[in-house]
Structures are given as C-alpha cells and as structure tokens.
Amino acid sequence: MPTRVITITSGKGGVGKTTTTANLGVALANLGKRVVVIDTDIGLRNLDVVMGLQNRIIYDIVDLVEGRCRLRQALIRDRTTSELYLLPAAQSHDKSAVSPADMLRVCEQLRGACDFVLIDSPAGIETGFRNAVAAADEFVLVTTADTSSIQDVDRVLGILETEGRQVVGLVINRLHPQLVRRGEMMSPDQVVKMLAIELLGVIPETEEVLLANSKGLPIAYDLGTLPGKVYDQMARRLLGERVPHRSVLNKSPSVWQRLSFWRRG
Amino acid sequence: MANSMSIKGTREGLTITLGDEELGAMLQDLGRHLGMQEAFFRGGTVALRVGQRALNVEELTRIRDLLTEHQMILRTVVSANVETGQAAQELGLRNLADSMAIESTEGGEPTEMPPSRIAHGTLEGTRGTLVHHIVRSGQTVRHTGHVVVLGDVNAGAEIVAGGDIVIWGGLYGTAHAGAMGDISAVICALDMSPLQLRIGELVARPEEDDPRKPVAPEMASVRGDRIVLEPWQKVRGV
Ligand SMILES: Nc1ncnc2c1ncn2[C@@H]1O[C@H](COP(=O)(O)OP(=O)(O)OP(=O)(O)O)[C@@H](O)[C@H]1O
Ligand SMILES: [Mg+2]
Numbered sequence: 001m002p003t004r005v006i007t008i009t010s011g012k013g014g015v016g017k018t019t020t021t022a023n024l025g026v027a028l029a030n031l032g033k034r035v036v037v038i039d040t041d042i043g044l045r046n047l048d049v050v051m052g053l054q055n056r057i058i059y060d061i062v063d064l065v066e067g068r069c070r071l072r073q074a075l076i077r078d079r080t081t082s083e084l085y086l087l088p089a090a091q092s093h094d095k096s097a098v099s100p101a102d103m104l105r106v107c108e109q110l111r112g113a114c115d116f117v118l119i120d121s122p123a124g125i126e127t128g129f130r131n132a133v134a135a136a137d138e139f140v141l142v143t144t145a146d147t148s149s150i151q152d153v154d155r156v157l158g159i160l161e162t163e164g165r166q167v168v169g170l171v172i173n174r175l176h177p178q179l180v181r182r183g184e185m186m187s188p189d190q191v192v193k194m195l196a197i198e199l200l201g202v203i204p205e206t207e208e209v210l211l212a213n214s215k216g217l218p219i220a221y222d223l224g225t226l227p228g229k230v231y232d233q234m235a236r237r238l239l240g241e242r243v244p245h246r247s248v249l250n251k252s253p254s255v256w257q258r259l260s261f262w263r264r265g
Numbered sequence: 266m267a268n269s270m271s272i273k274g275t276r277e278g279l280t281i282t283l284g285d286e287e288l289g290a291m292l293q294d295l296g297r298h299l300g301m302q303e304a305f306f307r308g309g310t311v312a313l314r315v316g317q318r319a320l321n322v323e324e325l326t327r328i329r330d331l332l333t334e335h336q337m338i339l340r341t342v343v344s345a346n347v348e349t350g351q352a353a354q355e356l357g358l359r360n361l362a363d364s365m366a367i368e369s370t371e372g373g374e375p376t377e378m379p380p381s382r383i384a385h386g387t388l389e390g391t392r393g394t395l396v397h398h399i400v401r402s403g404q405t406v407r408h409t410g411h412v413v414v415l416g417d418v419n420a421g422a423e424i425v426a427g428g429d430i431v432i433w434g435g436l437y438g439t440a441h442a443g444a445m446g447d448i449s450a451v452i453c454a455l456d457m458s459p460l461q462l463r464i465g466e467l468v469a470r471p472e473e474d475d476p477r478k479p480v481a482p483e484m485a486s487v488r489g490d491r492i493v494l495e496p497w498q499k500v501r502g503v
Pocket of ligand 1: 214
C-alpha cells in the first residue's frame, strides 16, 4: 500500500495530540504496519518521552534538514516494536529551523519506505502547525469535550476544509463519563454533531493513560485496558475496517445491546 | 444626479466613486455614511474611482486616512487623470487608468447602493449569496445582500449581511443582519442559540440557559427599539 502521511492536530494545547500520535503509532505497528512518527514540536519535544526513547536521541529533525545526518541515522527504533520508528524534534532550536518545504522533503523520503507517517503537530495555527500540515495527505483531529477546545478544533477544521484537505476523523480525549452523565460535559454525540465530522474514537480521562505516558510505555501496548482497546479500534478504522464504536459512558449494557442480545438468543 | 458620489459594494470590497462636488464636503458625507455602516465594511478593501478629477498626494492621503479611520484599506485608485495617477503611485496604491477595468479586476457582481438608500428602506434588487457548507469558528461571511446558509453557523463564526440572514441549521455564532442600517432585516435559524444577534445598530444576547428556549425554528426581528424572537413560520400568502 502507498504510504499514508497523517497529521495529528488540535488547535488547542494539552488536549492529547502527542498521546494520540504515540498510541496510534503503537496500535498500527501492533497490526503489522510499518510506522514512522514525527515530532514537529520543535523546542518543546515530548513524543520521545511518551515513547520512552528520550535517552536514545542522537540526531533530530533539525540535524536532518540541515544535512548533519542521513534519515536512517535520525530514526530511532521503538523499544518494543521493530516496526515503529521515531523522528524526534529538536530541543535547542526554534520553530523556524524547519520549513514546510523541509517537511515535504523528509516525508518524500519516507514515502514507499513505510506504511504510515504520523506527524505530531504543536498547538496553535502558526509556524509549527504549518510545518506539520504541509506534507500530510490526511488529518486526525484531537479535542476534549470542553467548549474552548471544540471551538479551536472547529477553527482548524475550517482552515483545512478551505484548503481542500482530507480530515479522516476526530479523537475525543480526556472524556469524563461522570460529567457527561450529569450533563456537565458535552457527550461525544453532541461534539461530533457540532463539528460535523467522523468520529475515530473516544478516550476517557484515566490514570492508566497518564501513568503509561510518564512511564514511556504507551497504553496501546496493553490491550487489556479500555484505552488500549479503543486505540486498537482507531487503528483498525484508519485501515478501513468497520468497527462499531463502544460507549465509554455505560458500563451496563444499553437497551439496544440488551435487545440485540435477546434477538441473538 | 449623474455626478454625485456613489458607493458600490462588490464581493471583493467597496467601490467609491467621487462626484463633482467640493472634496471637503464630499469626504464629510462619505465619513458619515461609513460611520453608519462600520460593522459591514470593517476590514474591507476599497477601490476609489475619481474620473477626471485631479487629486494630489495630500488629497489622496486625506481620503486614505478617512478610510483607515473606518478600518478600511484603500487599495486601488481608478482615474483618467495623470496627476491623480502619479499621486496614487507615490502612495504605493494600485493605479488603474481605465475606468472600465475596475469591474473585471475586482470581480463579483456589483450591487448598486446609492448612499441615499443605504440607511433606510429595503434592499430592493439586491442579490444574496448562498453558503452551502457549515461556517466554522474564525470564518466570516459578508455580503451586501441577503445571506442564506445551508448548515450550522458555529460558535466563533460570523455572518454579516446588508439584508436578511436565513440559516437552515443552527446559529451558534454571531449574526448581523441589516448591517448597513436596515432595521427591517430579519435573522432566521432552525436552532437559534447565538452568541450574539445584531440587526442594524441593535445588539441582543440570549439569556444564558434559557429554559424557555424552544427547539423550534425562530426568527429575530426588530420591534420598537428591541430585537425580539418569535417562532419562524410560513409567511401567510407566500
Ligand atoms: N486520556 C488521558 N487521561 C489522562 N491524562 C491524559 C490523557 N491524555 C493525555 N493526558 C495527559 O495530558 C497531558 C497533555 O497530553 P499531550 O501531551 O498528549 O497533549 P498535547 O496536545 O500533545 O499537548 P501540547 O499541545 O502541549 O503538545 C499529558 O500530561 C498527558 O499525559
Ligand atoms: Mg504535544
């Protein structure tokens, strides 16, 4: 299959772009795909930390675009999966060290060499965002269910749609099921309706995700957890499988599930 | 009548044609009109048609500053006069010699709006625009005529129309109808939950979490000196 270059972006900061990139990378690699994840958050890199690779960095993306190393030297292989590689951001430069043209060149080199390139975008809609957007074929947007985050993602959607870009789906992250049940947070349905785009998956706010991130071992490695399962489903959806959305809201079976249970029996 | 000042809206911006009157009086007049329609023209670009009139750098600067004051940008000067052309060039403005060139280069369907009709009455003969997609945060739709949106207008989005605004969807952002002063303009939406409504110079903000808010189409219009909401129903006889 031809390489798919997908940028993960959100507008607002701290909603889970890096978490989503790392976990989708792991989930796709678990399904046997060759994946390269790229951190474009220059000066504020942390995809390496979430993947537990921070002590293996020798060259970074600025070294690569400035010709101090070859692509192979800058790619860091994941500790667990041999099919997953990281191209880290630079810590000591500013955003202007990489241009959209540089990103196009790097991704051109990766095309054909792997199945997926996932680009972790910085927050905002300025320079860093422009770099992350330049080379992408498709986009995954990340939001939380709060109004300001939704409005920012809507803004990004507007920009991408105006440029005729393809948005494949929305990840709703850090959902608080109790707040939704109490009517104090928008439900995934409401968010999707408001933004009028396809839902890729919903990840609740959990300690599991937070701890996995700080341990440097993305939760997607643990298919026994709910977030692990959801990331696996998101990866399958990206590959075109039709996977029904599981509700993170109800632990007890819904009326509909009970009906289908009886019908099957 | 043929030689008095006129203002024309196009999709690209505004074309102001100077008349034969004394410049000072004309600019005073222009300033008054722009002041009344500030919201609509804000941020817009202007093409200035001066015909045969000779304008020096100082006079042209006066016009540019007046427009800047109203948050508009003078971009093009269309003139058949050599001195005016030189002054425009000196100020770094685009200078078109052919007075007919403006329509084709600025594009869009020009909508005739003589100043006398701007502040009151209907926009008879004015066209509208159809937006057949969701209007997202940060996006603005401006049109001198009516605006029809097939889709939602999200929070952070803005519709500004000289005439009416009809939204076949939810209004969650800001809508300004009758932005040139026409208080007979209306705003309709299937789900009326705006951040703010404006008609003419009037502003309304819905009650927060209003339990009386129906999930039915509503129409906003001006009654007396207030904006009121009522169910949006079939107009009798239409
Ligand atoms: N589902 C979740 N449950 C709990 N914590 C989470 C979850 N998702 C992300 N976090 C935590 O939230 C913080 C921000 O997440 P992350 O770094 O992925 O966001 P980001 O969008 O990449 O941020 P930035 O805009 O700064 O790049 C991190 O500390 C992360 O561990
Ligand atoms: Mg990040």
